[in-house]
Amino acid sequence: VSPSKPAWRCFSYEEVDQATNGFHPDNVVGRGGYGEVYCGILADGRAVAVKRLAAAAADEKKEKDFLTELGTVGHVRHPNVSSLLGCCVDRGLHLVFDFSTRGSVSANLHDEKRPVMTWSQRHGVAVGTARGLRYLHKGCARRIIHRDIKASNILLDADYQPQISDFGLARWLPSEWTHHAIAPIEGTFGCLAPEYFTHGIVDEKTDVFAFGVFLLELISGRKPVDGSHMSLLAWAKPYLKDGVVQGLVDPRLGDGGYDAGQLRRLMFVASLCARSAAAWRPTMTEGLEMLGW
Structure with missing residues (x-):
């Protein structure tokens, strides 16, 4: 992967919704000032964490933080740094990462x-x-x-x-x-x-x-x-x-x-x-x- 081109892709809302069982409360694995993180399984069987910025919380500062994270981590590739798989910007802002099975x-x-x-x-x-x-x-x-x-x-x-x-x-x-x-x-x-x-x-x-x-x-x-x-x-x-x-x-x-x-x-x-x-x-x-x- 060339350093100028990020290796992530855009997900549809249907994909992230399906993966997280409709953003079911049982799938919540973390909460923060930005919204929630949900665990889920993609159609190809890959375990993911979906970080959702709640639409209600999408003020300018939080949107800026979201774009900062997307711009920063989108180019990062290292075994000891969380891998960004992609994002979804339909019905709110979502970042999709590999799921870390053991938590923090x-x-x-x-x-x-x-x-x-x-x-x-x-x-x-x-x-x-x-x-x-x-x-x-x-x-x-x-x-x-x-x-x-x-x-x-x-x-x-x-x-x-x-x-x-x-x-x-x-x-x-x-x-x-x-x-x-x-x-x-x-x-x-x-x-x-x-x-x-x-x-x-x-x-x-x-x-x-x-x-x-x-x-x-x-x-x-x-x-x-x-x-x-x-x-x-x-x-x-x-x-x-x-x-x-x-x-x-x-x-x-x-x-x-x-x-x-x-x-x-x-x-x-x-x-x-x-x-x-x-x-x-x-x-x-x-x-x-x-x-x-």
């Missing part, structure tokens, strides 16, 4: 009804997400800042391979590296880099910061902001500073339920990625090297 990292980490994610699964998710991010920043035809990297936007396939999804906030990076001032501030508190929520400044290091917080979430099994309103980063900092593995690692993994070398590497990379000064954070290429890949 967030659901797998925090839903008590699900089995505890093993260390090897978590480590694989960390490395795969780093690869996907490096591709977005450096590898695709037009470089992309995602701006909303978090556990609920990293989806898992049947083999627990991660795929970065939800490009509604994404921005193109200019070919010459520079940072952008963006208003209004959007994203998820607890994952936002300091320069973003204080000055609205965004560059690839914004994603690097969020990736650092994501690593801490994988290691600890804790949410970015818990009930006490203390950020995960603030909670983790003393452990990172002193290199105390036992205090940081998810107790559900049990003694010896993790690879100590891999854990120390993840802690080290997380501590560098989540530095408050953007210039001191590594690039995703450097982060991957430090993870041993």
Whole structure:
């Protein structure tokens, strides 16, 4: 596929309606400010997720976000980035993706009804997400800042391979590296880099910061902001500073339920990625090297 020509197609309303059983409530797998995500099966048997922007919600800003996502992800091809299959613009706006059978990292980490994610699964998710991010920043035809990297936007396939999804906030990076001032501030508190929520400044290091917080979430099994309103980063900092593995690692993994070398590497990379000064954070290429890949 040439970088200038997206590999997606337009679906008819009948196709997406049939695939989702008439957008049946039982098929809803996610909700957000834009509308809902439905799982479904295409006529050829392919499992898909259909992201629908409700017609009632189709104000200008949401339409712009939809077109941003379509324009951004339509050119993206990487095993660790959610693949756009196509769109449907009849009776509302719809994006059609491959369906990630295991749902989000967030659901797998925090839903008590699900089995505890093993260390090897978590480590694989960390490395795969780093690869996907490096591709977005450096590898695709037009470089992309995602701006909303978090556990609920990293989806898992049947083999627990991660795929970065939800490009509604994404921005193109200019070919010459520079940072952008963006208003209004959007994203998820607890994952936002300091320069973003204080000055609205965004560059690839914004994603690097969020990736650092994501690593801490994988290691600890804790949410970015818990009930006490203390950020995960603030909670983790003393452990990172002193290199105390036992205090940081998810107790559900049990003694010896993790690879100590891999854990120390993840802690080290997380501590560098989540530095408050953007210039001191590594690039995703450097982060991957430090993870041993």
